[in-house]
Amino acid sequence: MPHVIHVLNGPNLNRLGKREPEIYGRTTLAEVEEMCRAAADPDMIVFRQTNWEGQLVDWVHEAIDAEASGMVINPAGLTFRSIPLLDSLKMFPAPIIELHISNIHRRDPIYHHSLISPVATAVIAGLG
């Protein structure tokens, strides 16, 4: 069975490129998707973005059912609030990379405590 990585993006990341460029840079989400596909075999990536919590939970379930080989997830603002997302990720059996474009630990304290990190294999923050 081919290895497939699910790359999931949370709320407001569809505005990348225009959104607070001093924090998130000018790269658009479409360009990020291209970079992911260029880094892997194009059909090895499932790339999604939503502004809805339930949709993100549904996509985690989809990754579980698809027996995905791994997940890269930027939960964005849901990182700090979503127990439903945390509960869904607890059921995902393969490696999970929690990703933040910005260094959340250098920002406003509301961005300091991730509910997701306890179930993440690793966390990347601040590398753009």
Ligand code: DHK
């Ligand atoms: C993106 C967001 O939307 C914020 O809510 C997070 C994260 C940081 C990021 O750096 O990718 O705090």
